[in-house]
Every structure is written in C-alpha cells, then in structure tokens.
Amino acid sequence: MEFRRVVVTGLGALTPIGNTVPEYWNSLINGVSGAALIKSFDTEKFKTKFACEVKNFDAxxxxxxKDARKLxxxxxxxxxxxxEAVKDAGLNFDLLDTSRIGVIWGSGIGGxxxxxxxxxxxxxxxxxxxxxxxxxxxxxADIAPGHISIKYGLRGPNFSTVSACASSNNSLIDSFNYIRLGKANMFISGGSEAIxxxxxIGGFNAMHALSTRNDDPATASRPFDLDRDGFVAGEGAGTIILEELEHAKARGAKIxxxxxxxxxxxxxxHMTAPHPDGLGAALVMKAALEDAGISASDIDYVNVHGTSTPIGDPQEIKAIQDVFGDDIYRINISSTKSMTGHLLGAAGAVEAIAAILALKNDIVPPTINHFTDDPAFDPKINFTFNKAQKRVVNIAQSNGFGFGGHNASVIFKKYEE
Known part of the structure; x- marks a missing residue:
C-alpha cells in the first residue's frame, strides 16, 4: 500500500515564553526562561512556589x-x-469538505x-x-477537541489522546496515520494543559517530582545538569495543522x-519511573525511524523529553546512545523544557513546533541553565548548552514519555517535492 504524504501547514502556540508562534520561537532561540514565582494562587505552604505560567492571557x-466561564x-x-494555527494555515472551512477534517487533541489531565x-x-x-x-x-479531557470541532464545523474523526506527557505526540501520530491511510484530508492536532x-502543584510535590529551587526559579529547569532536582511545571497549548500533501497543494497552502x-x-x-536502561525510550525511537523509512544517521536534531529529573535524563541519553551509536556525536540534542517547563500533555505539540521551526530556520534551540557537567554524560555529546546553534537541520525527531510508561516519538523533515 502506498501511503499519502502528510505535511504541516499551520502552527499555533500559547506558552510560558510567548503567546504566539513567533514570540515562542524568538524566546526559544534567545534562551528565555518562563519560570517565575506562581501568581495564580497562594503558595506560602507549598514546597514549590514557582512554575512556568502562561502570561498576559485574557480569556x-x-x-x-460568558463563554470563558463555561470553559x-x-x-x-x-x-x-x-x-492562530487556523489563520496561519489560511483555512477557509466554507470552501473545504469538513467531513474529512478532524480534530485529535491531547491532554494528560484535562480540567x-x-x-x-x-x-x-x-x-x-x-x-x-x-x-x-x-x-x-x-x-x-475529550472536551477540547469537541469545542474545536464545534467552533469550526469540523465533522471528521474527533477524539482525545490521554497518555500523560506523551499525549500530544500521540495525537500527532494518530492524525498522521488517519491522513496517510486516506481516512481524512486534514487534522487540527496538538495538546493543552492547565495544572x-x-x-x-501539591500533587506533584507529594511525589517529589518538582524542583524546589525557590530561590532561583528562572534557572530551576536544568536538564542534564549535575544539580538538576526535578521538573518545573508548565502550562499552555500547541496546535499543528497536518494535511495531505495534494490537498495542501490544491489550495495553495504554505508548507x-x-x-x-x-x-x-x-x-x-513502573507507574512513574522510566526504565533505568532506557529500553522503552530506545524502542520508541527505533520504531519512529523504521516508520519513517530512515536510519539514525539521517537525523540531525533530537528535541529530547529532557525533564530535568535525576532519573529521567540519564535513561533518555542511554536510549539515544543505543539508537544512534557514534552518530550521537554528529547530532544536536536539546531540551526546550529548560525554557518552557514541562507542559505535560501539551509538551509533545509545543516541542514538535520547536523541532519544525528548527528545520525551517536551520537553528537548534538551546538547553539553558547548564552550570555543572554531570559525569554520567559523555562530554562529547552536543547538548546545545546555553546558546542556540546554527546548523543545517534536514530531519528532526521529538520525544515524549509519560507516567505509566507511555512513549511516543515523532519525526519531521524539510519538505521537498
């Protein structure tokens, strides 16, 4: 069976470091931290008093x-x-067959x-x-894609993916598969989270998952740093318009x-801990490469899950070493969670946007807040520490791993006819 090709024709982002895609990307390549003391509730009695909140958003x-109170x-x-993504894609749904346009949306927790x-x-x-x-x-948790479909009159497949922090990577994969199998022409896909x-914060504190670096929130998310002490909670949303190639070309879409x-x-x-040898993480990256019909030597950049937890970061690097071998020294690796914090169910979509823009602009966003090398990591690995790096990025991979042992990895490449 010959699969149909699937392209990205629209992007939208609401993040702790920017409320539009251009703002988000500008903050990424300039190494801006979105972490600050929490303003939305009184944290006096909480172990962690900071997070990466969305800023200046007026619902x-x-x-x-009236409508905001219902959501x-x-x-x-x-x-x-x-x-933002619909406008970016130049979509006029009155001119399209909305029975073949769906919405698949990820959220780890929901409301x-x-x-x-x-x-x-x-x-x-x-x-x-x-x-x-x-x-x-x-x-x-399924109400977000419901509201999106209602707003735009989209009558294609509509559901939510829930796989903790892999949720919106799963939404992208499901959308991709429906399109390439000919079941739909387009999907609004992505994820959102508001925790x-x-x-x-109290729940994640109770399980000792969050950083407690209250004296210096802006540098608390430290993926791959020796002194990392937990992830920083984030919130927001990312939307990616996935579309069948010929459908996109027929309407003159930018790609x-x-x-x-x-x-x-x-x-x-384990229900929360990753496999210590990174077995699931290695398996998912290999599965994505096989699905794409490429080898590890074709990848230029990996946007890693990289949460800044003591046990999570090493297992992902073990997995990448297993998958890439000596090619690990050729690629760039970075964790944009060092800037956005961990958006849980929205992380996959927001980070996929970073990978897509790295392809478009040939710039790899950095892993900020690196101060002390961890001897557990090979110093020859390019973690893109502290400063964005210009390089040709033809193919990028983005990983997402969730509580429950859920792993999902997606791969994008520069578009060619």
Missing part, C-alpha cells in the same frame, strides 16, 4: 466573559492556539482546575450536591515541513 477578551483553562488555551473548584465548594457546604451544570463538560493550581514517521512503545516497568 474574557478572547472568548467573552476550563485547558480548553481556553486549546481554542486560542488553534485560532483539573474545574474539578478542584467544584469539589472544594462541595466540601465547604452542608453535603447538598450543588454542582455547576458545566462541571462535567468543563472537566472531561498550575493547588492540586497540580512548513513534512511529517514522515511516528513510533509508540511502553516501558512495562
């Missing part, structure tokens, strides 16, 4: 006060980044703020179940890149 101005922040973020508010309000009452009628439809609240492969695997090891 009321974007949606109107959890993770849906608000999804709609915002998607509007956590809505759940928290409703349960707290109930606990404060007299036991009478006075819940907001929008409680359930605001909270459920910077008492439950999100950012071509998606050529995606892989999935499981660690089958």
């Amino acid at each position: 009321d101005a974007f949606l109107g006060r 959890d922040p993770f849906v608000q973020y999804a709609l915002f980044s998607t509007e 956590l703020k809505t759940f928290l508010d409703e349960v707290v309000n109930f606990a404060k009452g007299d036991g009478t179940p006075r819940f907001n009628p929008f409680f359930i439809p605001k909270m459920i 910077i609240n008492e439950a999100g 950012y890149a071509e998606m050529i492969g995606g892989g999935m695997s499981a660690d089958a090891y």
Whole structure:
C-alpha cells in the first residue's frame, strides 16, 4: 500500500515564553526562561512556589466573559492556539469538505482546575450536591477537541489522546496515520494543559517530582545538569495543522515541513519511573525511524523529553546512545523544557513546533541553565548548552514519555517535492 504524504501547514502556540508562534520561537532561540514565582494562587505552604505560567492571557477578551466561564483553562488555551494555527494555515472551512477534517487533541489531565473548584465548594457546604451544570463538560479531557470541532464545523474523526506527557505526540501520530491511510484530508492536532493550581502543584510535590529551587526559579529547569532536582511545571497549548500533501497543494497552502514517521512503545516497568536502561525510550525511537523509512544517521536534531529529573535524563541519553551509536556525536540534542517547563500533555505539540521551526530556520534551540557537567554524560555529546546553534537541520525527531510508561516519538523533515 502506498501511503499519502502528510505535511504541516499551520502552527499555533500559547506558552510560558510567548503567546504566539513567533514570540515562542524568538524566546526559544534567545534562551528565555518562563519560570517565575506562581501568581495564580497562594503558595506560602507549598514546597514549590514557582512554575512556568502562561502570561498576559485574557480569556474574557478572547472568548467573552460568558463563554470563558463555561470553559476550563485547558480548553481556553486549546481554542486560542488553534485560532492562530487556523489563520496561519489560511483555512477557509466554507470552501473545504469538513467531513474529512478532524480534530485529535491531547491532554494528560484535562480540567483539573474545574474539578478542584467544584469539589472544594462541595466540601465547604452542608453535603447538598450543588454542582455547576458545566462541571462535567468543563472537566472531561475529550472536551477540547469537541469545542474545536464545534467552533469550526469540523465533522471528521474527533477524539482525545490521554497518555500523560506523551499525549500530544500521540495525537500527532494518530492524525498522521488517519491522513496517510486516506481516512481524512486534514487534522487540527496538538495538546493543552492547565495544572498550575493547588492540586497540580501539591500533587506533584507529594511525589517529589518538582524542583524546589525557590530561590532561583528562572534557572530551576536544568536538564542534564549535575544539580538538576526535578521538573518545573508548565502550562499552555500547541496546535499543528497536518494535511495531505495534494490537498495542501490544491489550495495553495504554505508548507512548513513534512511529517514522515511516528513510533509508540511502553516501558512495562513502573507507574512513574522510566526504565533505568532506557529500553522503552530506545524502542520508541527505533520504531519512529523504521516508520519513517530512515536510519539514525539521517537525523540531525533530537528535541529530547529532557525533564530535568535525576532519573529521567540519564535513561533518555542511554536510549539515544543505543539508537544512534557514534552518530550521537554528529547530532544536536536539546531540551526546550529548560525554557518552557514541562507542559505535560501539551509538551509533545509545543516541542514538535520547536523541532519544525528548527528545520525551517536551520537553528537548534538551546538547553539553558547548564552550570555543572554531570559525569554520567559523555562530554562529547552536543547538548546545545546555553546558546542556540546554527546548523543545517534536514530531519528532526521529538520525544515524549509519560507516567505509566507511555512513549511516543515523532519525526519531521524539510519538505521537498
């Protein structure tokens, strides 16, 4: 069977370091940290008092006060980044067959703020179940793609992928497969997350996953640094328009890149810890390469999962060493989580955008906040520490790993006729 080719024709981003794709990219290549003390709630009694929050986002101005109150922040973020992507792609849905345009959207948790508010309000009452009628439809993780489809009248496949921090990589892979198999012409794909609240920060603190570097939040996310002490929570959304090549050409679309492969695997090891030898991570990268019909020697840049946790970073590098062999010294590696923090279910999409723009601009964004070499890592590996590097990037790979042992990796290349 001959697969149809799939290209990227639109991008949208709402991140802790920029509320549009150009702002996000400019911050990435200039090494801007999005971490600061949390403003959305009182952190006095919390172990971690900082995060990478979205800044200057006004849901009321974007949606109107009435509609904004009906939507959890993770849906608000999804709609915002998607509007940018739709405009960027030059889409006029009145001229397209919307029965063949779908939405697949990732979120690791969904409407956590809505759940928290409703349960707290109930606990404060007299036991009478006075819940907001929008409680359930605001909270459920699949509601973001539902709202996107409603807004634009898209009647193709519509669902949510939930695989923790691999969620939006999975949404991209599912969209890619539906298009190349001829089941749809286009997908709005990506992910969103909004967990910077008492439950999100408190919950991750309880499992000792977050950095507690409260005296220096801006440098707290330190992937591959000797003194890394946990990830920094982030929030936001990323949208990628994936489209069948001939469909895109017929409507005169600009093309950012071509998606050529995606892989999935499981660690089958532990509910939160990665396999210590990186077996699942190696398996997923190999699966993505095989799917793309290329070898590791064809990859120029890997946007790693790189969360800045003591146990997570080494296993990913072990996996890359296994997959790439001596080619590891030729490629660039970087973790953009050093700037954005960890956007959980939105991380895959936001980081895929970074990989796509690295292809387009031949610039690899850096891994910032590197101060002390970790002797566990080969010093000859190019982690792109602290400063963006110009180089030809023809093919880029982006990894996402999630609690539960979920792994998903995607590959993009420069578009050629």
